[in-house]
Each structure stands twice: as C-alpha cells, then as structure tokens.
Amino acid sequence: MTAAGTRTDGALAGVGLLDRERIVARPGFNRWLVPPAALAIHLCIGMAYGFSVFWLPLSKSLGITASTACPDLTLASALFTTTCDWRVADLGWIYTLFFVLLGSSAAIWGGWLERAGPRKAGVVSACCWCGGIILAAIGVITHQLWMMWLGAGVIGGIGLGLGYISPVSTLIKWFPDRRGMATGMAIMGFGGGAMIGAPLANLLMNAFKTDSSVGVWQTFIVMAAIYFVFMMGGAFGYRIPPAGWRPEGWTPPAAKSTMITTKHVHLNNAHKTKQFWLIWAVLCLNVSAGIGVIGMASPMLQEIFAGSLIGLPDVGFAQLDAGQKAPIATIAAGFAGLLSLFNIGGRFFWASLSDKIGRKNTYYCFFVLGIVLYALAPTFAGMGNKALFVLSFGIILSMYGGGFATIPAYLADIFGTQFVGAIHGRLLTAWATAGIVGPVVVNYIREAQIAAGVAPGPTLYTGTMYILAGMLALGLIANALIRPLSDKWFMSDDEVAALQAKSAAVNAGPTGSFGIGTGGLDAKAMLAWAVVGIPLLWGVWVTLRATFALFG
Secondary structure (H helix, E strand, O other): OOOOOOOOOHHHOOOOOOOHHHHEOOOOOOHHHHHHHHHHHHHHHHHHHHHHHHHHHHOOOOOOOOOOOOOOOOHHHHOOOOOOOOOHHHHHHHHHHHHHHHHHHHHHHHHHHHHHOHHHHHHHHHHHHHHHHHHHHHHHHHOOHHHHHHHHHHHHHHHHHHHHHOOHHHHHHHOHHHHHHHHHHHHHHHHHHHHHHHHHHHHHHHHHOEOOEOOHHHHHHHHHHHHHHHHHHHHHHOOEOOOOEOOOOOOOOOOOOOOOOOOOEOHHHHOOOHHHHHHHHHHHHHHHHHHHHHHOHHHHHHHHHHHHHHOOOOOOHHHOOHHHHHHHHHHHHHHHHHHHHHHHHHHHHHHHHHHHHOHHHHHHHHHHHHHHHHHHHHHHHHHOOHHHHHHHHHHHHHHHHHHHHHHHHHHHHHHOOOOHHHHHHHHOHHHHHHHHHHHHHHHHHHHHHHHOOOOOOHHHHHHHHHHHHHHHHHHHHHHHOOOOOOHHHEOOHHHHHHHHHOOOOOOOOOOEOOOOOOOOOOHHHHHHHHHHHHHHHHHHHHHHHHHHHHOO
C-alpha cells in the first residue's frame, strides 16, 4: 500500500474479483456511495418481513377460492401432502426459519465475513436468497411444503444472515463520526424491504392469478430475478476504508460516557462477559415481541377488522365472500407496508437519537413505550378504532426496527470496534431464538383460540398482546443490569496493533483521510441513491395510498 492509502497495481496481482483486497478504497472515493450499496441488498432481503402477504393465498393453493382442508392434517403430514391445502401456521414456519437461519448463519460466518470482506458476502447472500426463493417456487408448483421450507426458509435464511451483516462493520468504519446514524443506514433497508416487496408481491399475484393458480410461484420467480440484479449491484458497490483512515478533519473525541469504551475486546472473549448475554437478552426479548406480529400483520388486520375495512362494519371475516376479501387483502398488504415504513424510519430515527441520549436510554424508551402500547392494543381493537390500532403498532415497529439499528452501536460502545461485526454476528443468535419464540406465540395461540371456537375478530389476539407486553418487561430489567466492562476484558495496545498488522489492508503510514471519503452528495452519489431511492419512494407512495384506503 502506498503512503496515500491505496494499493499499487502490482499489489493486486493474484487478488480475486471478490476478495477483500480488491475493494480497498482509493483516493477520490466518496464514502456516501457505500450506504446505497448496503440498501440495495437490504431492501431485497427485507422482503422476509413481507412474506405474510403469501400466507392466505398459499393456504388456498389447491382450492383456489377456498382452502381444501383436511381435519386430520398435522405439521409432519403437511410437509408432504399433495391433496390438502396448508394451514397458515404451517406456512408461518418459513418465517421462523428465516430468522433462525439468519441468526445462526451470522454467528457462524461472521468471523469469515470480517476476513473475506462485504463484497464476497454480498454475492453469496444474493445467490442464497434468490436461489432459495426459486426453490420455494418449485415447492409451490409441486405442492411440497418441505421444499418451501428448505428453499425460502433454510437456504434463503442463510442468505439473509450474510446479507444482513455484510455492511455493518464496514459502515461503522466509514462513519466513526456518526456511529449510530451509520448503523441506522446499514440496516434500515431491511426494515423497508416489505414496504416495497409486499405491495409488489400483491400486484404480481393479482396479475398472475388464474382459475387454476393463485399466482404465488410466478411471483416468486419474478421477484427473485429482480432481487438478484439489485443485490449483485450492491455487492459490487461495496468498498472498505484503508487501515488508519479517518474522515477529513475528524479526530476521535474524548469519551463523554462511561458506557462508551475506546478499547477493544477480542471476539473470543466477548461471549464470556455477562454484558454480552444481557445485551443478547435485550435484543431477543425486543425482537420476540415484534417479530411475531410482523409475520402475521396481513392476516391479523383482516381478521380483526374484517368488513369494516371496506365499509361493512357488521360483517365478520368468516362472512366475507371472495369478492370482498380481495380489496381487504390489498388493504392488509398496505398495512404490512405501513409497518415497514415505520420499521425503516425507526431504524434511522432511533439509531441517530441514540447518538444523543445513549444506547441504554434508547432501549429504555423501547421497552416502556412498548409495554404500554401492547397492553392497550386489545382495547383499540375492541373499540374498532383502526387509527389508534395502526398507530400503536406503527410506533411498536419503529422501536422494533430501532432496536436492530441501535444494537451494533451498543456493542461497539461496550466491546470496541475491532471485532464489532463478528460480535454482532454472534449476538444475532438472539434473533434466531426470537424467530422461534415470537411467531410460535402469535401463530399457535391463534390456532388454539380458533380450535376453542373463537371466531376471527378482536378477541383472537388479546391474550397474545398481553404476553408480548410481558416479554418487554423482562427486557426492561435486562437493559437496566448492563454496566461497563472491567479492564480485564480489554486487549492491550500491543495486541490490537498485532491484529491490525495482520490485516491485508494494513497501512504502516500515519492516519488520515488520504483523499478518501470526501465528496458528499455529488452527482455519482446522487445517482446511486436514486437507484435505491426510487423504489423506496414507490413503496412509500403505495403504502400511503393503502393507508388512505384503510382509514376510508
């Protein structure tokens, strides 16, 4: 590497197109090109949140107009049946697999990602996520639920994990002056993916729907193709700063809070601290309380408000005919998109706010407000007040997304930045756990209520909301117990220097900007932002239009 912080052409000899060394930034590179690359990937994999729009159509994939139900169907037999339609709870396991595999793959391959770099991880993510959706499409065609689980759930879930963590440590390094904002930008697209994907999926399913098909497998194939193009573009847009790089004119400020360290904990020691497991519990409980609701957002709104969504307040969900359910499904898809809008906005808003009030205080806000809103949700549903019900879940989802965006900065504050990407990957096992707990609580309590004779309506989800409020109360306690680490856990300066000396991008010269990272929102950066911004604006427009329909 030269004194300017770039590598010579000779130094790149033998370096592969996807290798980390290939993507070290050179003088003149603008750091504002990296967030759009991250968004291109996250907006695609974020459709995991919008998969609930497929549940009701897939539950009629054989009967088309009504489910072909089998009274003796079990979860095991549902995996292989070709004569019975799937239940929503059976399909909901795909959603669970998404986040179990996301957390597991992030934990397993987080260290590899730090060595291989974000480009290689992004390419692998694109192949797994899009390839998994294609396999799920084959599962729909052959009516094999196990193939959908394997394709979308397992293979797609691995793609989610690698795509999710690929930009986190990279953007924290590019924006050390705005750490919370950087993590918000890094993963806000994941929360916004459903805002684009849910209405797009509904649009495509309506276009492909015939007398013999609900249009899901065709939708899967088209969306997989679109996502692959965007994700590959994002992967090849990634760059990493050279070692020793700092923003122009910026120097690390003196620590103002005992909750923010300037030292570093080794990856192998992070999980040995109680702070790691307390933050793990904080994330797990916050996610569990929100993830189940997201996974059932579309069916939940349809079942609770039913005919009132189209001006027929006295018509319950069971009394709706096929013609009435179609516009209601469109409105519910808009609700899922609206939640996605709050999700993506909350990731940026709360993460940026955490730079001002601190990560711990930010999580206090999440838990206290969440408890109140979950406890009030059954009342709003019973009143038939759509505005308060939707607003309460919008705020809940903003804090759910904000929790994800704030947690990498929380980890960096406690454990330092040297291994924050890999530590974050391991912490996402909390997401994997929540991916089981949250959907199971919502889906199977719903099934138990229906089996007990409770008709679709406000009371179907009342007990669930109180349980979710209780989860947040436990999270509040865990957050209160988090304290700064003792000095014994931190690496010495010599150990940190030795680790950095092994980096392929090591720069033995002085620190500085090296002419890298400047430029702001120039023409090239604005074009990159437009590529991801236009789909986002379309998603916002569709979401707001559906919101107007929701409130009539």
